[in-house]
Amino acid sequence: MNIYVLLKRTFDTEEKITLANGKINEDGAEFIINPYDEYAVEEAIQVRDAQGGEVTVVTVGNEFAEKQLRTALAMGADKAVLINIEEDVAYGDQFTTAKIISKYLKDKDPDLIIAGNVAIDGGSGQVGPRVAELLGIPYITTITQLKIAGTNVSVTRDVEGDAEIIETSLPLLVTAQQGLNEPRYPSLPGIMKARKKPFEELELDDLELEEDDVAAKTKTIEIYLPPKKEAGKVLSGDMSEQVKELVQLLRSEAKVI
Amino acid sequence: MARKVLVLGEVRDGSLRNVSFEAIGAANLAADGGEVVGVLVGENIQTLGNEFIQYGADRVITVEDEKLAQYTSDGYAQAVLAVIAAENPEGIIFGHTALGKDLAPRIAGKLNSGLISDVTSIEEAGGNLVFTRPIYSGKAFEKKIVTDGVIFATIRPNNIEPLAKDESRTGDVSSLRVEIKDLRAIIKDVVRKATEGVDLSEAKVVIAGGRGVKSEEGFKPLKELAQVLGGAVGASRGACDADYCDYSLQIGQTGKVVTPDLYIACGISGAIQHLAGMSNSKVIVAINKDPEANIFKIADYGIVGDLFEVVPLLIEECKKLKLNV
Ligand SMILES: Cc1cc2nc3c(=O)[nH]c(=O)nc-3n(C[C@H](O)[C@H](O)[C@H](O)COP(=O)(O)OP(=O)(O)OC[C@H]3O[C@@H](n4cnc5c(N)ncnc54)[C@H](O)[C@@H]3O)c2cc1C
Ligand SMILES: Cc1cc2nc3c(=O)[nH]c(=O)nc-3n(C[C@H](O)[C@H](O)[C@H](O)COP(=O)(O)OP(=O)(O)OC[C@H]3O[C@@H](n4cnc5c(N)ncnc54)[C@H](O)[C@@H]3O)c2cc1C
Numbered sequence: 001m002n003i004y005v006l007l008k009r010t011f012d013t014e015e016k017i018t019l020a021n022g023k024i025n026e027d028g029a030e031f032i033i034n035p036y037d038e039y040a041v042e043e044a045i046q047v048r049d050a051q052g053g054e055v056t057v058v059t060v061g062n063e064f065a066e067k068q069l070r071t072a073l074a075m076g077a078d079k080a081v082l083i084n085i086e087e088d089v090a091y092g093d094q095f096t097t098a099k100i101i102s103k104y105l106k107d108k109d110p111d112l113i114i115a116g117n118v119a120i121d122g123g124s125g126q127v128g129p130r131v132a133e134l135l136g137i138p139y140i141t142t143i144t145q146l147k148i149a150g151t152n153v154s155v156t157r158d159v160e161g162d163a164e165i166i167e168t169s170l171p172l173l174v175t176a177q178q179g180l181n182e183p184r185y186p187s188l189p190g191i192m193k194a195r196k197k198p199f200e201e202l203e204l205d206d207l208e209l210e211e212d213d214v215a216a217k218t219k220t221i222e223i224y225l226p227p228k229k230e231a232g233k234v235l236s237g238d239m240s241e242q243v244k245e246l247v248q249l250l251r252s253e254a255k256v257i
Numbered sequence: 258m259a260r261k262v263l264v265l266g267e268v269r270d271g272s273l274r275n276v277s278f279e280a281i282g283a284a285n286l287a288a289d290g291g292e293v294v295g296v297l298v299g300e301n302i303q304t305l306g307n308e309f310i311q312y313g314a315d316r317v318i319t320v321e322d323e324k325l326a327q328y329t330s331d332g333y334a335q336a337v338l339a340v341i342a343a344e345n346p347e348g349i350i351f352g353h354t355a356l357g358k359d360l361a362p363r364i365a366g367k368l369n370s371g372l373i374s375d376v377t378s379i380e381e382a383g384g385n386l387v388f389t390r391p392i393y394s395g396k397a398f399e400k401k402i403v404t405d406g407v408i409f410a411t412i413r414p415n416n417i418e419p420l421a422k423d424e425s426r427t428g429d430v431s432s433l434r435v436e437i438k439d440l441r442a443i444i445k446d447v448v449r450k451a452t453e454g455v456d457l458s459e460a461k462v463v464i465a466g467g468r469g470v471k472s473e474e475g476f477k478p479l480k481e482l483a484q485v486l487g488g489a490v491g492a493s494r495g496a497c498d499a500d501y502c503d504y505s506l507q508i509g510q511t512g513k514v515v516t517p518d519l520y521i522a523c524g525i526s527g528a529i530q531h532l533a534g535m536s537n538s539k540v541i542v543a544i545n546k547d548p549e550a551n552i553f554k555i556a557d558y559g560i561v562g563d564l565f566e567v568v569p570l571l572i573e574e575c576k577k578l579k580l581n582v
Contacts (some may be wrong), residue, residue, distance in 0.1 A: 013394035014529050024397060094362070095371055120510065120533075121393050124374035126362035129330070133366030138331065138441040141359045154445075159355045160458070160513060161450050161505020168442035178494075178511040179504075215405070217371025221387065222400040232541075234548070234559040242560050243570040246542065247578060249558055254540045256519040257462070257486060257575065 001053030002108065003044045006101060006115040006127065007072055009065040010034040013120050022223060033068045036116025038183040039176035043146060044114050045076040046181065051148060053111070054078045058104065060097050062086040066199070073194035074186030081200045085214075088204040093216040094122075098130035100214055103207045105135060110171055117142045117175040125175075132173035140166055142177035258384075259291035260408070262348035265337060266297045266309055266317075267356055273305055275459045276352035276412070278419035281313040283412050285420060286379045287348045287386055294318060294344060298336045300326040306430030313420040316429040318344070324437040327447075328356050331440040334363050339435040341368070346407065348386075353411035353514075354458070361411050370406040377416040377516075377537065394510060394533040414458045415516040416537070450505035455489040457506065462488025463517045465508055465535070468495035469524015469545065469564055476502055478568040479523060485575045491515065491535075493525045509534035521571075523564040527552030544568070 011017075012030040019025055033041070044055040055077040059065045062084055069080040083100055085092070105113070113135075115128035125141070132139035144163070145156035148170070157164040158177045186194070204211065233249070235242040250257045262284040266277040284293045295314035297305055299321065306317040320336040337360070341349070349364070351357035353375045365372035377398075378389045385402045388410055392399050403409070457463065464483040466476055476490065483490045491513070492506040508515055510533040520538035525531060527543070527550055535541070536555055543556035544564050553559045560567050 011393065013396060013533075017393055017396045019397075024393065093371060095365070095369070098362075098366060118510070123390075123392055123394070124362075124372070125358050126365070126372055126374060129359065129362035130366035133363045139363075140442060142355070158504075159447075161503065161507065163448040163450070164444050165446040165448070166442050167445050217369075217403060217405045218373055218401050219404045220399045220401050221385075223392070223397060224400075225397050229555060229557075232543070232553060232556040232559050234553065234561060239560075239562055239566055240570055242562070243567060243574050246558055246560060247571070247574040250519065250540070250542070251578065254519075254557065256540045257578065 001048065001051045002111045003048055003053055003055045004105060004108070004110045004113045005037065005040045005044045005055060005057045005072070005077065006113065006131065007037045007041065007057045007059050007068065008034040008116070008119050009059060009061055009068040010119055010121045017225065019223065019225060024223060031064065031068070033071060034116050034119045036118060036176050036178070039178065039180045040114040040116055041072045041075055041077060042181045042183040043176060047112065047146070047148060056081060058101060059083065060085060060100050069199065070194050071186055073197045074190040075184055076190065079198040079200070081202065083202045083207070085204060088211050089214060091216050091219065092214065093218045094124055094126040094130060095217045096214045098127050098134060100204070100207065100209065101127070102131045102134035103209055104202070105131070112170060113173040115173065115175045117177050128173060128175040135173070137171045137173055138168055139173040139175070140168065141175045143174045144177050144179040146174060146180070258289055260288050260347040261292045261294065261344065262288045262350060263294050263296055263340065263344060263346040264314065265351045265357070266295055266305070267352055267354060268297065268299050268302055268305065273308060274352065274354070274456070275419070276354060276414040277309070278312040279414065279417045280350045280352055280412055281309070282419045283376070283379055283410070283417045284348065284350045285313055286381070287350065287408060289381060291347070294346065296320070296337065296340050298325050298333055303430065303432070310428040310430070311422050311424055311426050314428065316431070319430065319432045320435050321432060322435065322437045324440060327444050329440050329442060329444060330359055330363055331442060332437055333360050334367070335437050336435050337364060338367060340433060343433060348408040351411045353413045357411045361409065365409055368407060370409050371403050373401050373403065373410040376410045376412045379417065391537065394529055395536045413514060413516065450503045455487070457489045457491055458513045458515055460489035460515065461517050462486045462519045463491045463508070463515050463535070463538070464488055464521045464523065465491035465493065465525060466496050466501070466523050467493035467525030468499055470496055470501055473501050475565070478565070478572065482521070482568055482572050482575065485572055485579065486519070488517070488519070493531050495525070522552050522556070523568060525552055526550050527555065
């Protein structure tokens with residue numbers, strides 16, 4: 001089975017976020033594999049181990065993403081592809097990313113593509129379904145279970161807490177929701193092996209794309225941090241008095257009850 | 258600049274969801290005096306057209322087919338793309354719900370258009386329609402514009418005001434015949450989890466419990482408080498993982514995103530993945546026995562104490578309030 005994982009290098013949003021020159025300050029920030037893409041890598045490895053085949057992890061980004069791709073290789077993926085657009089694209093959006101990924105995948109005959117359901121930084125959840133549409137294959141988002149028998153696939157999909165059991169077939173794109181699996185940590189031998197696994201780096205040229213073909217359709221005109229919340233009012237005193245005060249505040253100050 | 262804007266209505270259990278009325282409100286801003294066209298997809302939905310108009314749509318187009326009785330991206334994409342082809346709109350608005358998140362990127366992919374997801378406000382500024390949306394798990398916001406092609410956005414429930422319902426409004430409700438071809442993915446079964454009472458993502462008051470609630474039994478007082486305040490019960494991942502409640506109650510990055518007027522967090526520590534789902538709430542109350550808990554950093558009001566002592570007292574006080582009005 002020919003399995004592809006779409007992996008995004010993301011800012012670790014558990015870290016403190018500051019701005020520099022109107023942009024998110026990345027100096028000294030921690031970058032990670034988008035957590036939902038870790039589920040995707042894990043699932044891909046499990047499917048390969050059960051069905052045979054190969055797992056290729058694909059990232060659109062810059063040279064720094066090599067680190068996250070190597071981690072995926074250390075977890076057990078077979079190959080990594082970095083589509084480095086640093087030099088070619090000054091500004092991209094989800095259209096850009098999806099167009100590049102689908103162009104790359106077009107002649108690869110993927111049987112299964114696994115993405116994350118959402119990136120914790122950009123947060124749009126667009127890239128997976130866009131790629132499927134551009135490739136003309138079906139997709140199922142936010143899955144919590146994947147069962148494959150031949151080309152038949154049974155998927156459990158999380159829909160605002162309800163579970164849909166869906167039957168479909170390969171080729172297919174799915175997006176991973178929390179609950180799909182428990183991602184493994186890379187083992188020491190895994191990390192050693194990862195250094196020698198195939199790592200391909202491509203540019204737009206290699207995909208026969210021009211900058212204009214992938215020009216963004218949207219533009220960010222401002223980034224800002226929410227106004228710093230004033231420290232909330234922590235009440236004190238006798239508990240029943242505190243509760244009385246709280247209800248009064250909710251009623252007359254906040255006017256929400 | 259006057260624009261024609263399409264709004265996809267979302268039907269649940271036979272009625273339009275609140276977010277669909279908010280989407281009309283959003284479309285009204287985007288249309289800037291142009292026409293707002295409601296789109297309803299499903300089976301036996303003709304009767305909902307008038308309500309959509311009373312909430313501000315100028316006219317409504319319905320697409321009905323037995324294959325559309327349940328949402329599937331294949332079925333809905335065919336229906337919505339047919340309406341788009343017939344109407345050629347300059348703007349499209351969906352709710353940022355499970356359905357909108359699943360369908361909108363596909364439609365945008367097909368149209369080769371941009372898409373601004375999870376929008377919390379819309380304004381006209383400097384000749385542009387400017388969309389604001391949270392990024393970095395809600396720790397920052399960005400303002401975006403569309404630079405090329407159709408203006409397409411999904412809106413986060415409970416953030417954009419719907420227009421007032423006007424029962425005297427009338428408009429045309431017409432149906433478009435679309436031949437729905439084979440669906441490549443078939444829904445075999447839907448396991449409905451506890452979604453009785455108020456819809457969590459649209460509730461004005463949310464009482465949420467975390468691992469501090471300690472058991473399924475422990476959720477009882479929270480449910481009672483929710484009932485007294487006409488709200489819904491939610492939960493952290495911690496509470497769901499511990500089996501104190503169903504995953505359908507989970508709030509956060511993986512679960513539902515809520516923006517109620519009042520959010521009361523009981524025994525929730527305030528992890529970033531939880532905050533991503535609720536930090537936009539208008540007023541946040543934290544009840545936690547640990548004064549250092551992160552949740553206090555974003556709370557407007559806090560009580561340091563045992564939730565099993567505080568919540569019953571709150572129920573008492575709120576009941577008194579109801580008696581006095
Ligand atoms: C040159 C360049 C400049 C950019 N400049 C900006 C900017 O100024 N402002 C801004 O907001 N964004 C910018 N971006 C980022 C871009 O707009 C989005 O972050 C990106 O398209 C993914 O969107 P998302 O974060 O919403 O991911 P989602 O759509 O939420 O991601 C869902 C899933 O799609 C897959 N995926 C997403 N992105 C990638 C990727 N890059 N490679 C592989 N798989 C992926 C992953 O599986 C992920 O879990 C830029 C991107 C590029 C390439
Ligand atoms: C990829 C990913 C996605 C995630 N998505 C989500 C998500 O969508 N939603 C989510 O919530 N989490 C999510 N998480 C998990 C998140 O990181 C936290 O683990 C989780 O939110 C913790 O839940 P909690 O606050 O209930 O538990 P804890 O962190 O254990 O906090 C319990 C709190 O209860 C307090 N407490 C205990 N007893 C009492 C008492 N008697 N009275 C008052 N207070 C008491 C304690 O002081 C403590 O602060 C995600 C994690 C990952 C990695």
